[in-house]
Amino acid sequence: MPTVRLHPRPAGTSSAVHPSSNPLPQLLQTPSGLAILEIQGTINIPSPDESSDPDEAIIESSDSSPSVYETPVGKLMFPDYSPQSAEGDTKWMKRVYLYVGRYQRMTGEVKKLGMPLAVIQRRRPEVEAEEGGDELEIVEIVKYKLLFKTRPEPVNDC
């Protein structure tokens, strides 16, 4: 049967990330913690086999399988944001920094998406109660994105 079922996001997901562990400004937080970051260009990440290079900083994820690891890229900063700012205040959205390494910085902004994006993933096998075949699931609906459309500029370490 050429039909694939797409399940809606379950109401009150149990996998919801505790809000305090989400470091993003309130506006960008979603129940699952997922967010979208768009860059004009690409972030070059060394391929897995290269990353065995001892110079490469590899942080083993503590609670997942050892094959999952994180490569530091840089940091995100919201220079005009303060958690105390009023809810309707959107000025902070105009400026976001993405540092790549320590000496390159991209300036971007928080943009409201014209149409919200559903983040879709193949359903995990254990949830798949029905008979075989592909089952998809909307894991999150994201309304804002971080957009970096300028070239990186050199900066001093900050």
Add this chain to the structure above:
Amino acid sequence: MSTQGAPSVRFTHTSPQQGFKLLELPPELLNLLTSDDAPIIEIKTPSKIIQSTASSDGREFINLCTPSQTYRVRQVQSSNSIHVMKPSEVPPDATSLNPEDAFVSSMTAIAKCGSTLELHTPPEGFGVCLMLQNGLRVYDRLSSEGPMMDMDMDMDMEDTSMGGGNDINQRVARERLFADVPVSREQCEKGWVDLCAFVHGSPGTCWRPSAVVRLDVWKRVMEGSILQGIDLEKQFLILDLWKAVRDDDDDDDEEPFPRPLFDAVIRRLCDSETIREEFKWASIDRLLCIQWVGETYLEAMAPMATSAITRNEFLNAWRDHLPESWREEVALSKLTEGCYALPEPTTIYHTSETERERIKRGIQRGGTTAASAAATAKTTRNWHELFKSQRR
């Protein structure tokens, strides 16, 4: 500028990456998906048979179907990298790289998407009836041709009893067909009713009656109703009407046509709200019926340009196929626009669904000048021109 005190979030990249797709949600779909009882959405691709007619250019496509609506899915490539990120599970102090950095926490990119999925509704529609038609066998046996036992397929006489098991059998056959038609359930069901489609036979075959058969059924219904004094416009028991139709035959055991066919025609002619209690009571919608009878007659008698009939002949025959009190309402303007063509000043014929679909598509192309844009795009080397037609 000072960035002191501003929230700073460490940003990392997780390997291996996960697979995600991003789907743009139009407002109605967003409302549906964020409602409390969000339904399961179906992503349908047409089966091979249906595909051949579904898209004029024979291209493959995917449709996204809510219970009532259908969208065509279009994959739009992006030159930007779109990363999906989530809060990292690694404790913030796990790195010894920059011990002086007081990171609050970190976000990590877990997926990269090179494209997003956009939804749109083709202005010319999806051609539901045309797609459904391909999955249905044409039923063209007239009541005058006697019982259908001698039909070349094994039809059970038991079928005519609306037994429970048979009911399930029917539903299964219908479901199987709907699964192959890449539009929403509501649109499938509407198309099914519009075509007077029905399930009949022991393996559960889905049929659509030919125009001649539909007209034949209607004639019997009308005759029966007059004979038994059933006012079709007022609420009547469907079983009474069925009996009236059957009583016409001397032999009580013989049915002029399968009961499901009779039901399908009645359903087609009823305002869906008047069907009560699981198809027990019904009343026929006068305007709907006048229109349907006219169109069915025209389709039966003049299905193509070469068999065009004169308009007067058509209008008279149309009146003759209606109850006495409805005769005055017959007029060409009652027919669906575009369902007929007037090849000469005095003649008329019924345009086929395929023909109409083609005209509709042609008009849309011409209207939006998409066709001409595509044509110029082929001859130009200007990138803006080249991709203009593909953008919204």
